[in-house]
Amino acid sequence: MAAIVVSDLRKSYGALEAVRGVSFEVKEGEVFGLLGPNGAGKTTIVEILEGYRQRDSGDVSVLGQDPRTAGRSLRERVGLVLQEAAVPPLLTARELIEMYRGYYPHPRPTGEVLELVGLSEKADERVRRLSGGQQRRLDVALGLVGDPELIFLDEPTTGFDPSARRNAWEVVRNMRTLGKTIVLTTHYMDEAEHLADRICVIAQGRVVAEDTPGNLRARTVGQTQIRFSVPQGVRMEDIPVKADVRDGTAVIATSTATRTVNELTTWALGRGIELPNLEVVRPTLEDVYLELTSDE
Amino acid sequence: MSDATVAARQVRYEQKLFWRNPASAFFAFLFPIIFLVVFATIFKDTNAPVNGVKVKYDDYYIPALVTFGVIGACFTNIAASISIRRDDGILKRLRGTPLPPWAFLAGVIGSSVIVSVLLVVLTVGFGVLVYGVHLPNHFGPLLLSLAVGAMTFCALGLAMTVAIPNAEAAPAIVNGVLLPVVFISGTFFPIDPTSVVTKIAEYFPVKHFINALFTAFDPAHQSATGFVGNDLLIMAAWGVVGIVIAVRRFRWEPRRT
Numbered sequence: 001m002a003a004i005v006v007s008d009l010r011k012s013y014g015a016l017e018a019v020r021g022v023s024f025e026v027k028e029g030e031v032f033g034l035l036g037p038n039g040a041g042k043t044t045i046v047e048i049l050e051g052y053r054q055r056d057s058g059d060v061s062v063l064g065q066d067p068r069t070a071g072r073s074l075r076e077r078v079g080l081v082l083q084e085a086a087v088p089p090l091l092t093a094r095e096l097i098e099m100y101r102g103y104y105p106h107p108r109p110t111g112e113v114l115e116l117v118g119l120s121e122k123a124d125e126r127v128r129r130l131s132g133g134q135q136r137r138l139d140v141a142l143g144l145v146g147d148p149e150l151i152f153l154d155e156p157t158t159g160f161d162p163s164a165r166r167n168a169w170e171v172v173r174n175m176r177t178l179g180k181t182i183v184l185t186t187h188y189m190d191e192a193e194h195l196a197d198r199i200c201v202i203a204q205g206r207v208v209a210e211d212t213p214g215n216l217r218a219r220t221v222g223q224t225q226i227r228f229s230v231p232q233g234v235r236m237e238d239i240p241v242k243a244d245v246r247d248g249t250a251v252i253a254t255s256t257a258t259r260t261v262n263e264l265t266t267w268a269l270g271r272g273i274e275l276p277n278l279e280v281v282r283p284t285l286e287d288v289y290l291e292l293t294s295d296e
Numbered sequence: 297m298s299d300a301t302v303a304a305r306q307v308r309y310e311q312k313l314f315w316r317n318p319a320s321a322f323f324a325f326l327f328p329i330i331f332l333v334v335f336a337t338i339f340k341d342t343n344a345p346v347n348g349v350k351v352k353y354d355d356y357y358i359p360a361l362v363t364f365g366v367i368g369a370c371f372t373n374i375a376a377s378i379s380i381r382r383d384d385g386i387l388k389r390l391r392g393t394p395l396p397p398w399a400f401l402a403g404v405i406g407s408s409v410i411v412s413v414l415l416v417v418l419t420v421g422f423g424v425l426v427y428g429v430h431l432p433n434h435f436g437p438l439l440l441s442l443a444v445g446a447m448t449f450c451a452l453g454l455a456m457t458v459a460i461p462n463a464e465a466a467p468a469i470v471n472g473v474l475l476p477v478v479f480i481s482g483t484f485f486p487i488d489p490t491s492v493v494t495k496i497a498e499y500f501p502v503k504h505f506i507n508a509l510f511t512a513f514d515p516a517h518q519s520a521t522g523f524v525g526n527d528l529l530i531m532a533a534w535g536v537v538g539i540v541i542a543v544r545r546f547r548w549e550p551r552r553t
Contacts, residue, residue: 050392051392052388052391052392052549072394072396075392075393075394076394078392080389080392080393082385082388082389082392084385085385086384086385086386086388086389087386088313088381088384088386090312090313090316090317091309091312091313091316095309095312099305099309100393102297102301102302102305103302103393103394103395104393104394105394126316139389142389146393146394
């Protein structure tokens with residue numbers, strides 16, 4: 001069963017085509033990562049799904065309803081965490097959660113929500129005395145408080161320091177274990193890789209790849225690099241495999257790293273040469289991502 | 297929880313927000329009293345010609361400054377606080393919840409009305425105790441005029457947010473619109489009713505609000521009923537214009553730059 005179905009979605013702002021025929025499905029209970037650089041159209045797509053923006057064309061179904069016309073009955077089942085934390089500074093964390101609880105038919109208990117985002121200790125602090133990361137977590141708590149079936153997280157960790165990011169990731173994993181469907185927008189590859197069951201890469205308003213993190217990584221076959229510094233007295237022609245030499249470093253691209261390393265080392269041992277700084281580098285998902293999202 | 301309960305709770309949250317900003321709460325209440333003290337001192341023991349009779353200046357200032365206070369609590373407060381919260385994305389976030397928009401607005405308006413009521417009691421009480429002004433002669437018409445005035449200026453405050461591009465611009469725009477009208481409407485001193493200034497002021501709601509309250513206070517016992525239908529009608533017409541603009545053009549999201 002699909003929580004979200006999007007087909008051939010299009011949206012322009014004046015002459016700018018922000019979304020150019022995007023299609024994807026989000027399954028119930030999965031964490032779906034929408035990944036792409038700034039300005040790729042991610043937020044426009046998410047805001048159409050959330051009901052903030054009207055699409056120009058295409059079909060969109062969110063929990064079986066069209067967000068363009070659904071209104072309140074859909075908002076009761078969906079939790080939002082927008083790109084910027086928006087929490088009134090003069091209320092306490094607990095008061096704010098209590099206030100939001102009143103908006104939903106079946107809210108989760110306040111204490112549980114505070115616990116889930118790790119703010120139990122700060123429950124009675126006024127929001128303005130919380131750090132940026134804590135405010136963001138409170139924002140996530142407001143997205144959870146209505147016990148939604150589906151949660152949109154729009155760049156939840158932008159601007160976080162590394163430890164705050166780890167904490168936020170923990171919160172997302174907690175939500176996943178509650179069985180929620182999560183749509184996570186991010187421009188951090190590692191975030192999508194850690195959290196998402198499937199990743200949809202968006203660039204210039206189009207889907208350029210949609211797959212599991214593992215399968216995306218599999219695209220890197222053939223792109224493993226072997227590198228070493230070329231020793232004194234060794235000429236390029238001497239090296240037994242095809243290599244590019246840049247600034248004294250030999251770079252060999254290969255899809256059969258084991259065999260190539262063996263050839264290289266056999267040759268080096270036979271001639272009594274040490275290969276300084278020898279390393280085998282597997283491309284990261286980051287490299288795949290950068291390649292996918294680079295301008296054509 | 298029923299929608300009415302949710303709306304009542306919104307009033308409570310708006311009140312909390314208001315009182316937790318003590319500086320702005322303090323000045324909302326103090327401003328009319330400061331003006332009262334200043335003018336009462338300057339125009340000590342003099343009379344003002346109002347509606348063809350001479351009354352004590354203090355008896356004129358109470359209705360005028362009550363008007364000023366209610367406009368501050370309704371129009372200025374709503375226009376500024378909504379603009380700030382819209383800029384901060386707080387309204388956008390609320391719009392994504394099942395909270396009905398009318399319940400949110402009921403909270404904002406309800407809270408402004410509570411502040412207005414306190415302000416009227418405080419200003420009139422101060423005037424009566426310190427300067428010996430007359431208590432209002434017509435209580436029913438006073439309440440009716442206050443209700444129409446408060447609603448009108450709440451509606452105009454909501455409509456005003458449509459013209460405010462961002463929170464930084466809010467004070468300049470609100471005061472730029474409000475102060476000239478307040479001034480020509482005779483809030484700070486009565487203006488000759490035959491002058492061009494008064495003719496202009498009569499197109500705007502402030503002058504009619506002052507006049508409605510003055511007629512309800514009626515210190516010289518000129519009025520049998522305590523209200524002039526025309527004043528209430530013109531105010532209400534402005535209120536309706538405000539509501540139409542607010543309903544059609546209200547924005548929940550910050551303006552994209």
